[in-house]
Amino acid sequence: MQVTGGVAVDRWLINGRAGDSVPVDDRGLAYGDGLFETIAVRDGSCRFLDLHLDRLESGCKRLGIPLPSRTLLQAELRELIGAEVHGTVKIIVTRGTGPRGYQPPEDCAPLRALGLASSRPAKLAPARLRYCDTPLGRNPSLAGLKTLNRLEQVLARAEWDDPEVSEGLMLNDRQEVICGTRNNVFYTLADTLCTPRRDDGGVHGIMRAQVLRLAQEQGIPTSQRPTTRADLAAADDIFLTNALTGAWPVAELAGRSYGRSRVTEAVRAGLVKLGVGECAE
Amino acid sequence: MQVTGGVAVDRWLINGRAGDSVPVDDRGLAYGDGLFETIAVRDGSCRFLDLHLDRLESGCKRLGIPLPSRTLLQAELRELIGAEVHGTVKIIVTRGTGPRGYQPPEDCAPLRALGLASSRPAKLAPARLRYCDTPLGRNPSLAGLKTLNRLEQVLARAEWDDPEVSEGLMLNDRQEVICGTRNNVFYTLADTLCTPRRDDGGVHGIMRAQVLRLAQEQGIPTSQRPTTRADLAAADDIFLTNALTGAWPVAELAGRSYGRSRVTEAVRAGLVKLGVGECAE
Numbered sequence: 001m002q003v004t005g006g007v008a009v010d011r012w013l014i015n016g017r018a019g020d021s022v023p024v025d026d027r028g029l030a031y032g033d034g035l036f037e038t039i040a041v042r043d044g045s046c047r048f049l050d051l052h053l054d055r056l057e058s059g060c061k062r063l064g065i066p067l068p069s070r071t072l073l074q075a076e077l078r079e080l081i082g083a084e085v086h087g088t089v090k091i092i093v094t095r096g097t098g099p100r101g102y103q104p105p106e107d108c109a110p111l112r113a114l115g116l117a118s119s120r121p122a123k124l125a126p127a128r129l130r131y132c133d134t135p136l137g138r139n140p141s142l143a144g145l146k147t148l149n150r151l152e153q154v155l156a157r158a159e160w161d162d163p164e165v166s167e168g169l170m171l172n173d174r175q176e177v178i179c180g181t182r183n184n185v186f187y188t189l190a191d192t193l194c195t196p197r198r199d200d201g202g203v204h205g206i207m208r209a210q211v212l213r214l215a216q217e218q219g220i221p222t223s224q225r226p227t228t229r230a231d232l233a234a235a236d237d238i239f240l241t242n243a244l245t246g247a248w249p250v251a252e253l254a255g256r257s258y259g260r261s262r263v264t265e266a267v268r269a270g271l272v273k274l275g276v277g278e279c280a281e
Numbered sequence: 282m283q284v285t286g287g288v289a290v291d292r293w294l295i296n297g298r299a300g301d302s303v304p305v306d307d308r309g310l311a312y313g314d315g316l317f318e319t320i321a322v323r324d325g326s327c328r329f330l331d332l333h334l335d336r337l338e339s340g341c342k343r344l345g346i347p348l349p350s351r352t353l354l355q356a357e358l359r360e361l362i363g364a365e366v367h368g369t370v371k372i373i374v375t376r377g378t379g380p381r382g383y384q385p386p387e388d389c390a391p392l393r394a395l396g397l398a399s400s401r402p403a404k405l406a407p408a409r410l411r412y413c414d415t416p417l418g419r420n421p422s423l424a425g426l427k428t429l430n431r432l433e434q435v436l437a438r439a440e441w442d443d444p445e446v447s448e449g450l451m452l453n454d455r456q457e458v459i460c461g462t463r464n465n466v467f468y469t470l471a472d473t474l475c476t477p478r479r480d481d482g483g484v485h486g487i488m489r490a491q492v493l494r495l496a497q498e499q500g501i502p503t504s505q506r507p508t509t510r511a512d513l514a515a516a517d518d519i520f521l522t523n524a525l526t527g528a529w530p531v532a533e534l535a536g537r538s539y540g541r542s543r544v545t546e547a548v549r550a551g552l553v554k555l556g557v558g559e560c561a562e
Contacts, residue, residue: 020304020305020306021302022303023301023302024295024303024396025396027435028310029303029309029310029375030317030373030429031313031429031431031432031435032312032429032430033431033432033435038381063436064439088381092310092311094310100319100369100371100398101463102431102462102463103438103442104438113305115305117381134422135420135422137418137420137422138418138419139416139418139433140416140418140454141433142432142433148310148312149312149313150312150314150383150430151314151344151423151428151429151430152420152422153312153383154344154383154385155422156383158384161384173481181383182382200454
């Protein structure tokens with residue numbers, strides 16, 4: 001049960017009203033001055049909603065964007081989802097409209113756009129990965145945030161159109177692997193569950209945090225560390241995480257095949273208990 | 282005669298029609314998947330229009346966005362400007378709407394939004410600069426492009442609200458000065474006109490290119506080079522360039538005062554002859 005990418009959004013609530021457009025002078029369009037969340041809807045509810053709203057709140061604070069009320073967002077999400085059972089919700093929050101110029105307006109009225117795609121979960125085969133040539137810039141001021149500045153990911157994803165390739169891994173200029181274009185990456189080395197650190201790039205993934213927490217609860221050693229191609233070549237196994245797919249096993253990267261380690265199986269079983277049905281066999 | 286920042290856009294042509302909104306699922310909003318140009322309107326015409334359209338064209342090619350027809354853009358700009366004498370035109374080009382997911386759609390219909398602000402040119406005092414704390418990430422895949430990914434500039438510009446500070450300079454993680462939040466920077470060292478290189482950050486400025494060309498024509502040595510705070514502290518003078526202000530002399534940076542060198546005066550005189558009246562005394 002996993003949701004495939006590339007689904008069109010069926011309906012939007014924009015500042016609380018059904019709609020399909022935003023002002024052309026919104027700073028989200030002009031500068032990418034905002035954030036977004038992508039949330040799995042399972043059995044009619046937003047999975048890990050509190051964690052997504054926590055991240056949105058913390059991102060708004062870092063960018064200095066006044067936070068939309070959590071109660072309001074929750075009510076609008078309920079209205080948006082209605083009787084839908086499975087799907088994907090996207091929340092976009094921007095600093096709103098403003099005059100030309102980078103300076104944030106003193107009194108800004110943030111824009112919130114909530115979109116729902118009523119996609120059905122689908123079964124995904126183990127992932128086949130490639131390395132992308134597009135480097136991921138190191139931006140300590142934006143690291144960890146899910147901002148609307150995503151051109152590097154777009155260029156990286158445009159590098160291949162082979163449908164057999166599931167995802168591409170992105171490296172920074174130090175040749176550290178940071179993440180996939182839309183997934184975080186984990187790997188097992190010497191019975192330790194490892195994942196690239198989040199110092200100056202990548203996103204603080206919701207599923208990534210769940211995986212780290214689960215591993216720690218189960219007594220599995222974890223390490224957030226600089227990660228090289230050699231680390232991944234030496235790993236017992238690799239999996240990808242994102243909010244829609246849980247922990248997605250990797251079958252192949254750079255000519256090597258991977259199985260699944262005991263560590264990964266334990267983490268996946270833990271995720272199933274948390275409602276991530278995509279990890280059930 | 283210089284245009285101040287922060288002016289509201291008065292009217293827009295969106296895909297050729299008067300309007301004030303764009304689709305909420307436009308990839309410009311979702312990912313910053315697009316480019317923009319800011320152009321000075323002087324005496325009813327877009328200054329250096331061919332150079333702006335050249336840059337837009339080259340940026341679209343690098344991002345793989347189908348190029349809007351130059352003839353169409355020129356006609357729409359004439360319609361937008363109408364009888365306006367002075368002002369600022371903004372052109373936004375995005376990859377258009379698409380389903381969720383970074384992968385560029387195979388058949389994309391780019392969006393073009395042309396906005397006009399009928400601001401009157403205003404006299405600007407010599408600039409007082411600061412250094413920004415927000416680092417500029419190094420992104421070789423985007424360097425030189427005027428993309429819609431501008432959050433770093435927004436965060437840098439949000440660092441001060443003292444109206445006496447005209448602009449902030451941004452450095453990368455190597456402590457190289459790259460640019461201001463909305464200007465390129467030039468300085469004179471040992472009778473050489475220097476400016477930070479454009480290898481992995483900053484924008485290929487239209488006015489920057491004019492200044493380099495003019496200097497070369499006048500036999501002034503130029504150097505595009507890694508630039509440190511020490512270089513600027515040792516410089517004879519500093520000026521800023523952008524499409525709206527020409528070459529803007531700097532009065533102060535980091536506690537030091539600056540005058541104007543012979544080199545800068547020669548460049549400014551050359552710009553006046555090219556129609557950059559803002560550089561006339």
